[in-house]
Amino acid sequence: MTVATVYISRDASALSLGAEAVAQAIEREAQARGVELRLVRTGSRGMCWLEPLVEVAGPDGRVAYGPVTAADVPGLFAAGFPAVVKHPLCQGPTARIPYFERQDRLTFARVGVVDPLSIDDYLQHDGYGGLRKALEMAPARVVQEVTDSGLRGRGGAAFPAGLKWRTVLEQVADCKYVACNADEGDSGTFADRMLMEGDPFVLIEGMTIAGLAVGATRGYVYLRIEYPHALRTLQAAIDTARRHGYLGHDILGSGRGFDIEIRLGAGAYICGEETSMLESLEGRRGEVRFRPPLPAVKGLFGRPTVVNNVITLASVPLILERGAAFYKEYGVGRSQGTLPIQLAGNVRRGGLIEKAFGVTLREVLYDFGGGSATGRPIRAVQAGGPLGAYIPASQFDTPLDYEAFAGIDAMLGHGGLVVFDDSVDMAQMARYAMEFCALESCGKCTPCRIGSGRGVEIIDRIVQGTDREKNLALLAELCDTMVQGSLCGLGGMAPFPVQSALKHFPDDFRRGA
Amino acid sequence: MSDTESLRETIEGIVRRFEGVPGPLLAVLHGVQDLLGHVPAAAIPLIAEGLNLSRAEVHGVVTFYHHFRDRPAGRHVLRVCRAEACQAMGGVALGEHARRRLGVDFEETTADGGVTLQAVYCLGNCACSPAVMLDGELHGRVTSQQLDVLLEGLAERKP
Ligand SMILES: Cc1cc2nc3c(=O)[nH]c(=O)nc-3n(C[C@H](O)[C@H](O)[C@H](O)COP(=O)(O)O)c2cc1C
Ligand code: SF4
Ligand code: FES
Numbered sequence: 052m053t054v055a056t057v058y059i060s061r062d063a064s065a066l067s068l069g070a071e072a073v074a075q076a077i078e079r080e081a082q083a084r085g086v087e088l089r090l091v092r093t094g095s096r097g098m099c100w101l102e103p104l105v106e107v108a109g110p111d112g113r114v115a116y117g118p119v120t121a122a123d124v125p126g127l128f129a130a131g132f133p134a135v136v137k138h139p140l141c142q143g144p145t146a147r148i149p150y151f152e153r154q155d156r157l158t159f160a161r162v163g164v165v166d167p168l169s170i171d172d173y174l175q176h177d178g179y180g181g182l183r184k185a186l187e188m189a190p191a192r193v194v195q196e197v198t199d200s201g202l203r204g205r206g207g208a209a210f211p212a213g214l215k216w217r218t219v220l221e222q223v224a225d226c227k228y229v230a231c232n233a234d235e236g237d238s239g240t241f242a243d244r245m246l247m248e249g250d251p252f253v254l255i256e257g258m259t260i261a262g263l264a265v266g267a268t269r270g271y272v273y274l275r276i277e278y279p280h281a282l283r284t285l286q287a288a289i290d291t292a293r294r295h296g297y298l299g300h301d302i303l304g305s306g307r308g309f310d311i312e313i314r315l316g317a318g319a320y321i322c323g324e325e326t327s328m329l330e331s332l333e334g335r336r337g338e339v340r341f342r343p344p345l346p347a348v349k350g351l352f353g354r355p356t357v358v359n360n361v362i363t364l365a366s367v368p369l370i371l372e373r374g375a376a377f378y379k380e381y382g383v384g385r386s387q388g389t390l391p392i393q394l395a396g397n398v399r400r401g402g403l404i405e406k407a408f409g410v411t412l413r414e415v416l417y418d419f420g421g422g423s424a425t426g427r428p429i430r431a432v433q434a435g436g437p438l439g440a441y442i443p444a445s446q447f448d449t450p451l452d453y454e455a456f457a458g459i460d461a462m463l464g465h466g467g468l469v470v471f472d473d474s475v476d477m478a479q480m481a482r483y484a485m486e487f488c489a490l491e492s493c494g495k496c497t498p499c500r501i502g503s504g505r506g507v508e509i510i511d512r513i514v515q516g517t518d519r520e521k522n523l524a525l526l527a528e529l530c531d532t533m534v535q536g537s538l539c540g541l542g543g544m545a546p547f548p549v550q551s552a553l554k555h556f557p558d559d560f561r562r563g564a
Numbered sequence: 565m566s567d568t569e570s571l572r573e574t575i576e577g578i579v580r581r582f583e584g585v586p587g588p589l590l591a592v593l594h595g596v597q598d599l600l601g602h603v604p605a606a607a608i609p610l611i612a613e614g615l616n617l618s619r620a621e622v623h624g625v626v627t628f629y630h631h632f633r634d635r636p637a638g639r640h641v642l643r644v645c646r647a648e649a650c651q652a653m654g655g656v657a658l659g660e661h662a663r664r665r666l667g668v669d670f671e672e673t674t675a676d677g678g679v680t681l682q683a684v685y686c687l688g689n690c691a692c693s694p695a696v697m698l699d700g701e702l703h704g705r706v707t708s709q710q711l712d713v714l715l716e717g718l719a720e721r722k723p
Binding site: 235 | 586587588589590591593594621624625628629630631632647648649650651652653684685686687688689690691692693695697700701702703704705
C-alpha cells in the first residue's frame with residue numbers, strides 16, 4: 052500500500068483558524084490507528100472559508116475537506132480517511148471546486164500546492180524557468196519582454212513595470228537596487244502575504260530577474276512587522292536559494308550576482324508609499340520625498356532603484372518563462388494579465404481569487420463570494436484600501452479594470468475588496484477614513500496633517516446636526532484642499548472614501564438631530 | 565556592573581552586529597526592542613553615539629514608528645485590528661469588549677502587568693475578520709467569547 056499524502060496549509064490565515072491543531076490531531080490519530088501518512092504543509096489555496104482545509108492526494112488530483120476542526124479528525128478517520136471517503140466535510144476534488152476552478156491562477160499557480168520551503172518542489176513546478184531564460188537574454192530584451200506583457204504595478208498606482216525598469220536600466224551608476232514593497236498596509240489586502248508564505252521562491256526569482264534586467268546587484272524586501280509568518284518563510288527561502296546558487300555573487304554559474312536582504316518596517320502605514328519606504332530603508336523617519344527625482348533615477352541611497360510591489364515582481368518569472376504574449380492573453384484593454392483579488396470583510400466566501408482583469412464586481416461578490424456573511428444585502432464595497440472609494444450596489448456591474456474603476460471615481464489599487472452589509476453607517480466609515488489619515492500622516496504637509504483631524508471634527512458636527520449644511524460645505528472644501536494640496540497619496544486620496552460616501556450615501560450624514 | 569554599563573554593553577553589541585550595514589538605525593532599534601522589550605530613553609544617546617548620529621535624529625526615528633515603545637509592555641500583548649475589513653465584521657465591538665474585559669484603553673497595560681492592549685490597522689487576515697494577534701499568534705473570526713477564552717488561557721500560563 053502506498054503511503055497517503057495529506058496537505059494542510061501553514062499560511063497565517065489557516066493557522067489563525069486552527070490549522071495547527073488539525074495537523075496535530077491528524078498525526079495523533081494516524082499514529083493511534085497505525086495509519087502511515089505523509090503530512091505536507093503548504094501555503095493556502097485562498098479559499099479562506101474552507102480553512103482549515105485538509106487535502107489528500109488521490110488518483111485524480113487532490114481531494115479537499117473543509118473547514119476541518121481538530122474535533123472532526125477522529126470521525127474522518129473512522130470513515131476511512133486518509134482514503135477518499137464520503138463525509139459531510141468532503142468538498143470533492145479541489146480543482147473542481149467552482150471558486151477555484153473558475154480562477155486564472157498564474158502568479159498564484161503554486162500557492163497552496165507546493166511546500167513553500169522546498170526548492171525541489173519549486174523546480175518541479177516550473178520554478179526558475181524564467182530566470183534561466185533571462186540569463187540567456189540581453190538585459191534590454193528582458194525589460195522589453197516585461198514591457199510587452201503590459202504588466203502594471205500591482206501595489207496601487209498601476210504604473211507600467213517595463214517603463215520603470217527601462218528608466219533604471221538607462222541610468223549610469225556605480226550601484227543600483229531592487230526594492231520590493233512588502234509593506235501591504237491596506238486593509239482588505241493579503242495577497243502579498245499569501246504569496247510570500249505560499250511561494251516565496253517566485254518572489255526571489257522575480258527580484259533576481261529584475262536585478263539582472265536593470266543591472267542591480269542588491270535587493271531589499273521591505274516587509275511590514277505585522278507579518279511574522281511571512282518573515283520566517285521568506286527568510287528561510289532566501290537562505291535556501293543562496294545555498295543552491297540562485298542568489299549570491301555567481302548566479303547559476305553566470306558570473307552575475309544578486310542578493311536579497313529583508314528589512315522590517317515598524318508599524319507605519321505611510322512607509323508603503325515608495326519614497327517613504329526608501330527613507331525608512333535608509334533608517335530614517337518615513338517622511339515622503341519630493342519628486343523629482345524619481346526613485347528610478349535617484350532612489351535608495353541616492354542610486355537608481357526599481358521599486359515594485361510583491362505581486363508585480365512575482366508575476367515576472369512566468370512572463371519570462373511563457374512569454375509576454377501568453378500573459379497578455381489575459382485581461383482587457385490596458386489592464387492586462389491577472390489580478391489577485393482579495394475578497395474580505397462581510398462576505399460568505401472570502402479569500403484570494405486570481406482572475407483575469409474584466410470580471411465584474413458583481414461576479415466576484417456573488418458568484419465567488421456568495422453574498423454577505425450575515426445574509427443581509429451588500430450595501431457598499433470599499434476597493435483599493437483605506438484610500439479607495441466606497442462603491443454602491445448600483446455600480447456592481449463595473450468590470451475590474453483600472454480604467455473602468457477610474458471611470459466611476461474609484462480605484463482598484465492592490466485588489467482588495469472590503470464588503471459591508473446594510474448595517475454599515477457610511478458617515479462613520481467616512482469619519483474613520485479621516486481618522487486613519489490623521490493617525491498615519493507623516494506630517495510633512497499641512498492639508499494632510501491638520502486637515503484630516505479637522506475632517507473628523509467636521510463629520511462629527513454633521514452627524515450631530517450642528518450647522519449641518521454649513522459643515523457639509525466645509526467638508527467638501529476640505530476634501531478639495533487635501534486632494535489638491537497634499538504631497539502624496541495619503542492626504543491626496545484619503546478624501547476619496549469620504550467623497551464617495553457623501554455622494555452615494557448622503558442620507559447617512561443626515562440621520563441624527 | 566551597573567545598569568548603565570550593562571545597557572551600554574548591550575547597545576554596543578547590537579550596533580556591532582550591524583557594522584557595515586548601510587542605514588542601520590531601524591535594524592538597530594528592532595534589535596534593541598527585541599532584546600529589551602522596549603527602547604528605553606537611556607538607550608537613545610548610546611545608539612546615537614554608536615551610529616554616529618545626533619540624539620535628535622535617533623529620537624525622531626523612534627517616535628515616528630508606532631512599533632517602538634519607550635516603556636516595557638505587559639507579559640502578553642493583545643493586538644486588536646481596527647481596520648475596515650474587521651470593522652465590517654464587528655471589529656469595533658470586539659475592541660470595546662477587550663477594553664472592558666481588561667479594564668484598560670488601547671496602548672495601555674493592565675495594572676498587574678499582564679496584558680498590553682494595542683490597536684492595529686490590518687493584520688492581513690481580512691478574509692477571516694475580525695482578527696487579533698496575541699503574542700505574535702494570529703487569530704481569525706474572533707468572537708467576544710473566543711477572546712475571553714484566549715485571555716483566560718493566558719491567566720493559566722502566568723508564571
Ligand atoms: C499612502 C500610500 C501607501 C502605499 N502603500 C503601499 C503598500 O503597502 N504596498 C505597495 O506595494 N505599494 C504601496 N503604495 C504604492 C507605492 O507608492 C508604489 O507605487 C509601489 O510600491 C510601486 O510598485 P508597483 O509599481 O509594483 O505597484 C502606497 C502608496 C501610497 C500613496
Ligand atoms: S500627504 Fe500626508 S503622508 Fe503624504 S507627504 Fe503630506 S503629510 Fe506626509
Ligand atoms: S482589516 Fe483586520 S486583518 Fe485586515
